[in-house]
Amino acid sequence: MRERQSLESAINSVRELETGISDNLELIELGEAEGDSEVVAEAVAALETLAAHAARMRVETLLSGEADGNDCYVEVHSGAGGTESQDWAQMLFRMYTRWAERRGFKVETVEYQSGEEAGIKSATIQVKGHNAYGWLKTESGVHRLVRISPYDSQARRHTSFSSVWVYPVIDDSIDIEVNESDCRIDTYRASGAGGQHVNTTDSAVRITHIPTGIVVQCQNERSQHKNRAQAWDMLRARLYELELQKREEAANAEAASKTEIGWGHQIRSYVLQPYQMVKDLRTGVESTAPSDVLDGALDPFMEASLAQRVGATLGEDE
Known part of the structure; x- marks a missing residue:
């Protein structure tokens, strides 16, 4: 039933897209024939919205891995650096929680270990929703934060690291076939x-x-x-x-392969001082609004990482 619902949703989305394109192209022709620029402008705006929706649908086609449709666990661990690093880990924990809530996914906290003064030492959430693992799987790695530390009485700039590990929830109701x-x-x-x-x-x-x-x-x-x-x-x-x-x-083998939480291993940098920039070091995707990213606006980074993983380039052939 889950697979059927997924297929039905995909088919309906394509049909709605085709209908929307056809209807708005007819409106443009009608508006041009009658000299109604307002109708033409509305139809063009609707087509631009449909184009953005089509781009998101295209990303969904990249989520075809064996476990991509599964729910997943997201683990966040603070690196060396005490309170500053633990505060950064809590910021990441909130970022992924907000991202999941934005997409309508259900989030359950599985494990939460508070920091000594602030933040967290580690935390794990379970994200439940269609393609949860597929979307989040490229987020595994070390995340770097540069900012003026609120915990430094001299207001110096600090660099902190925290690691994220994402892995799928395995459906244990498997059917063992024996020849x-x-x-x-x-x-x-x-x-x-x-x-x-x-x-x-x-x-x-x-x-x-x-x-x-x-x-x-x-x-x-x-x-x-x-x-x-x-x-x-x-x-x-x-x-x-x-x-x-x-x-x-x-x-266990995958866990053992996780790299050291520190310099040279980060996948993304979040710089709040002296300028504001979030940059993915794998794809080059950037954002000059780190507050939005930390509030869950992660889709552009995820889309680019997914496209890179399957050897595709979003926007090609357009």
Whole structure:
């Protein structure tokens, strides 16, 4: 149902866009024929709005990764620098919360560790909404702030660092498929207590999953059929557990690869003094309104990062 709703929404958006373009082109022709410049101006303005909407839709097409449609976790960690860095971490925490709220996503605070005097040492939010991970995945990295510190009695300029890590929420309701050709099934007589029937018939079942070497066996039931069914359930559970272990190992490997929170590793700089500028060091996208960016206006930075990741350039062929 989730996939169906996503597809229906995409199709309806394209249809609405096509209708809007067609209707406004007809209005322009009608206005020009009747010499009504006001109608023409309104139609042109509507087409410009549609063009901006089409650009946003184009970005949505970049969100085609396996986990892009998932909810996600956003972790913020302060770097070295004490109170100043912890205050910067809280500013980032608020920035992502505001961005998510602007898009109508639901935000839940999962973990929050306050700083010693102000700010936070670390915090984690869960962002719930369609393509939440797809939008936020390029925000992982170190973020640098330059400003006059409110915590410095001499009003000196300070540089602070905090790290952001984004990872998807994995849907654990997965369906484990097991090929019977990959398994060896043995039946044998159960041992131990259980009565004459259990001890004298081949009711116990052992299943060996050859690719992984996992072995499960069941002899609880008097019926071989019931034991076999339960053994298959046990095997699926073991394979599911193995998959979870692989995920955890992959997550740990990614966590271990996170770089030092400091110089040379930042993805974006936020400069409040001596001038005002936010610049993404990967894409070159800039904003001269850092207060807007810190209030959640992150879409231009995310769009450029997504386009760069898939080797596309927003605005080409336009």
